[in-house]
Each structure stands twice: as structure tokens, then as C-alpha cells.
Amino acid sequence: MRWLTLALALALSATGAMAKKPKKGPTAEEQVRSALNARADAISLCAVKALSGDVKQVDVAAKVMINNLGQVVAVDVTVTPEAGATRTCVEEAIRAAVWPKTTAPLITIQRNWRFSTE
Numbered sequence: 001m002r003w004l005t006l007a008l009a010l011a012l013s014a015t016g017a018m019a020k021k022p023k024k025g026p027t028a029e030e031q032v033r034s035a036l037n038a039r040a041d042a043i044s045l046c047a048v049k050a051l052s053g054d055v056k057q058v059d060v061a062a063k064v065m066i067n068n069l070g071q072v073v074a075v076d077v078t079v080t081p082e083a084g085a086t087r088t089c090v091e092e093a094i095r096a097a098v099w100p101k102t103t104a105p106l107i108t109i110q111r112n113w114r115f116s117t118e
Contacts, residue, residue: 028100028102028103028104028107029104029107029109031100031102032064032066032099032100032102032107032109033109033111035097035098035099035100036062036064036094036097036109036111038097038098039093039094039096039097040113042093042096043060043062043090043093043094043113044113044115045089045093046060046086046089046090046093047060047079047086047090047113047115048115049085049086049089050079050081050083050085050086051115051116051117055081056116056117056118057114057115057116057117057118058079058080058081058083058086058114058115058116059078059079059080059112059113059114059115060077060078060079060086060090060112060113060114060115061077061078061080061110061111061112062075062076062077062078062090062094062110062111062112063075063076063077063108063109063110064076064094064108064109064110064111065106065107065108066099066102066106066107066108066109067105067106068101068102068103068104068105068106069101070098070099070100070101070102071099072094072095072099073106075091075094075095077090077091077094
């Protein structure tokens with residue numbers, strides 16, 4: 001009887017140890033990246049406005065800093081060729097995103113886009 005109890009205890013502990021661990025949710029950086037990617041349509045609309053006349057390609061580079069409360073601390077946007085209205089439009093599109101609250105005190109994310117008529 002003692003062997004049966006011991007074997008049963010070992011079998012139960014082994015199955016508990018081999019049980020699958022629950023998947024971890026997305027990291028803070030992945031959540032912020034997802035929020036930025038969700039604004040890609042709005043950002044592309046800003047860039048398309050700059051594609052006119054002789055301009056065949058627009059490059060947009062954005063650097064966004066988000067605090068742990070999901071607030072935008074800083075946005076740095078560069079548009080090539082320089083177009084102030086496009087840069088402002090992209091900044092506004094980025095600031096309009098719903099940013100997640102995270103445990104990280106500050107997250108910086110960078111993203112580049114290239115829009116072309118060719």
C-alpha cells in the first residue's frame with residue numbers, strides 16, 4: 001500500500017511539473033509597436049498628400065517616447081523631402097494613437113516608412 005501511495009504521489013507531481021505554462025502576454029515594447037502600427041493608415045494618408053508634382057517618393061522617420069501611463073513624452077518626425085505640413089500631420093497621427101500603460105518607465109520606439117508613386 002505504501003508503494004502505491006508513493007507511486008501515485010510521484011505520478012501526480014510529475015504531471016504537474018510537465019503541465020504547460022501559460023503564455024506570457026506581449027511585452028511593453030510589442031504593445032507600443034502595435035499601437036504605432038495601428039496608426040499606419042493615418043500616417044500613409046499624410047505622406048500621400050506630399051506625393052505630388054515632382055515628388056515621387058517620401059521617407060518618414062519617427063521616434064516616439066511613451067511613459068508608463070501611456071502618454072506621449074516626445075515625438076520626433078523627419079520627412080524627406082522636407083514638408084512641414086506632412087511632418088505636422090504625421091506627428092498628430094502618432095499623438096492620436098491609444099498608447100498602452102506599461103510597467104516600463106519609458107519606452108522609445110523608432111519606425112521608418114517609405115511611400116512612392118513608382
